[in-house]
Amino acid sequence: MNQxxxxxxxxxxxxxxxxxxxxxxxxxxxDFDDSVFRAADKLKSTPTHSASLEILKQAFPSAVxxxxxxxxxxxxxxxxxxxxxxxxxxxxxxKLYDAVKTCPxxxxxxxxxxxxxxxxNTRQKAVETHYAEGVKFLSLGDRQNARTxxxxxxxxxxxxxxxxxxxxxxxxxxxxxxxxxxxxxxxxTSKMYQLSNVYFQDRINDFLKTNQRINKFxxxxxxxxxxNSKLKPDHVITLQFDDFVVGQTLIEKNTExxxxxxxxxxxEKTVTRxxxxxxxxxxxxxxxxxxxxxSSGLLDMRIVDFKTRQQVNQEKFSGEYNWVCEWANFNxxxxxxxxxxxxxxxxxxLLPPDPQQLFVEFSKPIYDRLTDxxxxxxxxx
Numbered sequence: 001m002n003q004x005x006x007x008x009x010x011x012x013x014x015x016x017x018x019x020x021x022x023x024x025x026x027x028x029x030x031d032f033d034d035s036v037f038r039a040a041d042k043l044k045s046t047p048t049h050s051a052s053l054e055i056l057k058q059a060f061p062s063a064v065x066x067x068x069x070x071x072x073x074x075x076x077x078x079x080x081x082x083x084x085x086x087x088x089x090x091x092x093x094x095k096l097y098d099a100v101k102t103c104p105x106x107x108x109x110x111x112x113x114x115x116x117x118x119x120x121n122t123r124q125k126a127v128e129t130h131y132a133e134g135v136k137f138l139s140l141g142d143r144q145n146a147r148t149x150x151x152x153x154x155x156x157x158x159x160x161x162x163x164x165x166x167x168x169x170x171x172x173x174x175x176x177x178x179x180x181x182x183x184x185x186x187x188x189t190s191k192m193y194q195l196s197n198v199y200f201q202d203r204i205n206d207f208l209k210t211n212q213r214i215n216k217f218x219x220x221x222x223x224x225x226x227x228n229s230k231l232k233p234d235h236v237i238t239l240q241f242d243d244f245v246v247g248q249t250l251i252e253k254n255t256e257x258x259x260x261x262x263x264x265x266x267x268e269k270t271v272t273r274x275x276x277x278x279x280x281x282x283x284x285x286x287x288x289x290x291x292x293x294x295s296s297g298l299l300d301m302r303i304v305d306f307k308t309r310q311q312v313n314q315e316k317f318s319g320e321y322n323w324v325c326e327w328a329n330f331n332x333x334x335x336x337x338x339x340x341x342x343x344x345x346x347x348x349x350l351l352p353p354d355p356q357q358l359f360v361e362f363s364k365p366i367y368d369r370l371t372d373x374x375x376x377x378x379x380x381x
Contacts, residue, residue, distance in 0.1 A: 022038050023035050023038035023039040023042065023052060023055045023059075024051075024055060026038060026059075027055055027058060027059050030062075032059045032060075032062040032063035032066060033063050033092065033095070033096065035055060035056075035058075035059035035063075036056060036059045036060050036063050036096055036099055036100070037099050038052075039052040039053070039055045039056040039059060040056060040099045040100050040103050040106050041099075043056065043103050043105050043106055044102070044103045044106075047103075047104070047105040053105065053109055056100075056106060056109055056110060057109050057110065060096065060100070060109075060110040060112070061110065061111070063096055064093065064096065067089045067092050067093050067096075068093075070085070070089045071086055071089045071090075074086055074089070079125075079129050080129055080130075080133065083122050083123075083125040083126035083129055084126050086118075086122040086125075087119060087122040087123050087125075087126050090115045090118045090119035090122055091119055093114075093115045093118075094114055094115050094116060094119055096112070097112050097113065097114045097115070100112050101114075123159055123160070124160075126155075126159060127156050127159050127160045127163055130152040130153070130155045130156045130159075131152070131153070131156050131163065131164065131166070131169075133149075133152045134149040134150075134152035134153040134156065134169060134173065135149070135169075136149075137149035137152065138169070138172065138173050138176070141176070142176075143176060143177055143179075146173050146174075146176035146177035147173075147177040147217055149169075149173045149177070150170065150173040150174050150177045150217075153166060153169045153170045153173055154170065156169075157170060174217075177217050178217050178218070178219045179217055179218045179219065179234050179235075179378070179381045180219050180221065180231060180232075180233040180234050180235075181218065181219065181220050181221065181233060181234065181235045181236075181237060181378070182220075182221050182222070182223060182226045182231070182233040182235070182236045182237070182306075183204065183208060183220055183221070183222065183237045183239070184223055184236065184237065184238050184239065185201060185223065185239075186200055186201045186204060186239045186240065186241070186299075187238075187239065187240040187241065188240075188241045197241070197359075199360050199363075200360070200363045200366075200367065203367050204239070204367070204370075205222060207367075207371050207374075208220040208221075208222065214374070214375055214378045214379060215378060215379050215380075215381060217381070218378045218381050221233065232306065233306045234305070234306060234307075235303050235304065235305060235306060235312065236303075236304050236306050237301065237302070237303050237304075237374075238300075238301070238302045238304070239299060239300070239301055239370070240299070240300045241297050241298070241299055241300075242298060242299075242300045243297065243298040244295075244296065244297030244298065244359070244362070245294070245295060245296055245297070246295045246355045246358050246359050246362075247293055247294075247295060247352070247355050247358055248293070248294040248295070249291065249292070249293050249294075249352075250291070250292045250293075250294065251289065251290070251291050251292075252289070252290045252291075252292075253287060253288070253289050253290075254287070254288045254290075255285060255286070255287040255288075256285075256286055256288075257283055257284070257285055257286070258283065258284055258285075258286050258336050258337060258338075258341065259281050259282070259283050259336055260281050260282045260283075260333075260335050260336045261338075262281070263279040263280055263281050264279060264280070264281070264282055264333075264335050265277055265278070265279055266278055266279065266280045266282065281336075282332070282333035282335050282336045283332055283333065283336050284330045284331065284332030284333050284334065284336035284337060285330060285331045285332050286328060286329075286330045286337065286341060286345075287328060287329050287330065288326070288328045288344065289326065289327050289328060289329075289349065290324065290325075290326050291324070291325045291326075291349065291352075292322055292323070292324050293322070293323040293324075293352040293353075293358065294320070294321075294322050295320065295321050295322075295323075295358040295359065295361065295362040296318065296319065296320035296321070296362050297318070297319055297320075297359075297362050297363060297366065298316055298317070298318050299316065299317045299318075299319075299363075299366045299370060300314070300316050301313075301314065301315050301316070301317065301370060301373070302314045303377075313377065315373060317366045317369040317370050317373070318366065318369075319362045319363060319364065319365035319366035319369070320362050320365070321358060321361035321362040321364075323352050323353060323358065323361075325349060325350045325352070326344060326347065327344065327345075327347040327348055327349050328341065328344040328345045328347070329345055330345055
């Protein structure tokens, strides 16, 4: 047998051993379902695997008995949890049956049957019970009970999406349950920066659309959306840039004399008919320039209760952006400069971004701080 064949034989034996060993370990820790799944999976690929067959014969009846005991115990539970618990048990029994039904050797080794009808019946009972509970809580009318009703209707929708008028019930209960917040357009006191403010406003709108349900029941609206739906919000958020500076320029200049690190050739002379090279350190006068264009702003956020007109919260968020350009020039011997200094001397003074772009840049950290605060603030609602 060649080396490659030996390797494949070793690999097959290793996989077989691991599969059997895992099923046996599951059986020892009384995880009968996992033991059945592993043993059945092995027998599907290797019907003659005797160790897996013996494990299946032990694990399958134990798993079934375990779930049947759960069913007997939960049949006396109150209706709301009872049907969910019974449905879960029948689902587990059906998973066991599904695991062995396509394996002929497995079906011969164990007494297996399905519980499809029982699962359907308990599912239907669970749907009916959740629906009835939802209707009951929704009839109470207040926000907290509407949230409980919505949770029941949401479960109905998960189990049976086409049940009765479930979609309408979800809409009605969510409308009562939700906490509605209108976020007004961001105000800028200068007409010069209205274009940049559009960028910031667009980002806020995107956030509201993608994070509409921060805690599931908080819903954000733009003023237009609120007006179109004749909405009466709970909170109104006003955002305003009440202090900002764009393009504040600072130029720094520093001149120094630099000397080469090592001695370099500075000349030569003829001495007694021989050319003699002379070495010494060289110098240059280096002038470094640094231009910093500073932009910063302060955004004021106010949250007002729509009904009482009372201020609920006020915070300010700052942001800044510094655009920097560095260049240099020198007089003297360039060999006195380091590689970095020489590269700097080859750089040129650049024009800074236009004011609109500078406004956008300093507003980016403000956006991050604002949206993080909105998330944390409305978690409790």
